[in-house]
Amino acid sequence: MIRIVAACVIGAALAGGLAFVGTTVATETSSSAEPVNQSLYNYGDR
Amino acid sequence: MAVPRLNAARAERLLPWAVGAGAGVLALGPGLGPGFMLSYDMAAVPEPPLSQVTLGGGGGFPRAVPSDAVLGALGTVLPGDAAQALLLMAVFTLAGAGAGRLLPGGWAGPAGSTAARAAAAAFYVWNPFIAERLLLGQWAMLLGYAGLPWLVPAVGRVAAAARPAGVRDAARLVPALLPAAAGGFSAMVLSALAGLPAAVLGARGAGRALRAGAVLAGVVAALSLPWLVPALGSGARTDPAAVELFAARADTPFGAVGSLLSLGGIWNAHAVPQWYGLPVLAACRLTLSAAGVAGWVWLVRRGGAPGFGAGLSAASAAGLGVALAGTTEPGREVLSGLIGLWAGFGPLRDGQLYVAPLALLQAAGVGAAALWACRAAADSEARVGGADAVTPPGGRDGEGHGDTGSRGRPRTPARSDRAAAPSRSRGLRTGRGRRSERPAASAGERVGALLGALLALAPIALLPGLLWGAAGRLDPVDYPDEWRRVQRLVDEDPRLGRVLVLPWSAYRGLDWRADGRDLVVLDPATKLFDRRAVWNDDLRVGDGTRVRLAEGEDPLADRVGRLHAADLGIRRYTASLGELGIRYILLERRAAEPLSGADAAAALGPLAGDNRFSSDGTGPAAVHDGARLLLLEVPDRHVDPPNDELTGLEGTAWFVTVGTIIWSLGGSGSSLVSMRTGPPRGAVSRKENPT
Known part of the structure; x- marks a missing residue:
């Protein structure tokens, strides 16, 4: 059981690390979904 | 000092807490350090105020009561950013722990059970609902979301108890409602939606159902008084036209229905995580949600959700129905009609909010799927290697159900159908709770547990946009010194008077990143x-290409809006503001300076003139004139000091609510939910009907 918990932790760390790297790379290469350069902002857009 | 050994039972109990807290760390990431996470409605501030206004005084619809007061109370002992981080971590941790606790004990071996609880916890804290609501800044509502897995089974236990629900049961429900009580309006509405069906459907007979429902309604009302009383006296209105603006929408390739079923579908296109709409990820998430529903059906049919299975199913269906109603023309007409009839139906306009019970259902179902996997793997192993090799002491499916509570206490089999539950625990615990020697986990058990562990990781892999501050969107920022200076200037003034916030528009784009x-x-x-x-x-x-408006709820704001539209001139404008009790005008320059023409007039009123933002003696005087902020003061002679203190009724409401909490904690101990529940429903039934 401890091995399962350890596997969970290691797996989560790996998944988290990979996703973080992917996130960072993609954030730097893609444009933001947020509105920019407005003066008065909407609560949101549908 | 002896370190407690991490035995299986302890790991099973603690892992969901760890999953919730770990998910919180992964999601908030840098936000747990210094600085404030700001996103849409989440506008945490340094030294958050704890005043009569944050407690509900001053009129206006109390949307932030008591959540801002809770933040203010924490702010008296912690820095404002730490208080914010603590509350957000509480959301994840409580949600994860509660979801993991929903599953019955003893349906698999220790490894399988632990993995299943982790899977349920992970799904509940890492899904599109929590991501989108977090990005929309609705942290107070998420407190209610975190409380749902504690509330629903607690209500089920009260409803299914041997005796009809009474005052003592109310004391047991209060702790489960505390997170929602701290969250306020939306959190409580959500809790009522999830809890009432469990109260009514979990009881035997109409009379008991009514009593259970009444007890829950009474507790919800008692804990809602701090915002309910000001709300009833606020004269607030809700714009029925807003139904269309805040209706759920398709934010995946699978339409509104598919988006809602996979717990997405929020109205705001800017509140979705990065890569959320990628077809592959969206398809996998929808599949996981479907697996959750299937797992839930499997769990309920085998009695794995005693007292609350039917209730949570009904709440999920009702919530999904409300959410779907906003996506169709007839549904929108019905909702608009209801809101027009009574403003209290206003919360129904944000339909996606109500898929929260479905998230809980799916989370429990995903955990159940892990339990099922353990069982299937063990059965498969039995077929290959012979029953004796894999059947745990105590029998196989259908031979008994030694259900073990999440705290390791044995339970009496609750219902006859639970006797058919896929128990693996009889050999692990004796009927009186004495621990017998644990057999080593079988190969099937290990396979099932591994599958459960994968299910626990799947939500994170399928929604990577929530990682590390939602891919940077929740990165913390610090307030410029000027903001803190203005805060001190105003707070140090002992004279009464309100603050008018300009430009006359609610949301800002701040360049603090x-x-x-x-x-x-x-x-x-x-x-x-x-x-x-x-x-x-x-x-x-x-x-689309239009900007549409949902009218606000604050009557005072409505009066100020009319002043802006009336083109009064600076003198009359200033005097009129003073009559409304306004002493200060705070103007954010970066939002104001690009405005021109009609936009400027609407957003700044007479302050939009050529000599705007400067005092020439005819209007308000500048007391702070900085690069970012301009603070103007209305001449004292114009200011009609307002009374924004709590009324006697509002003070009494707080007294009742706090008294109720103290009374309940005194009666039920300090845990979030009392575990001293009555005997399970089925067991009672046997006592009353020995035949």
């Missing part, structure tokens, strides 16, 4: 001071 991107947030000035802020609570929503 290191990367230069604007962060969109409710103007923090609305929460910065210990006195009433008056701001434009009309909600602008972009819909």
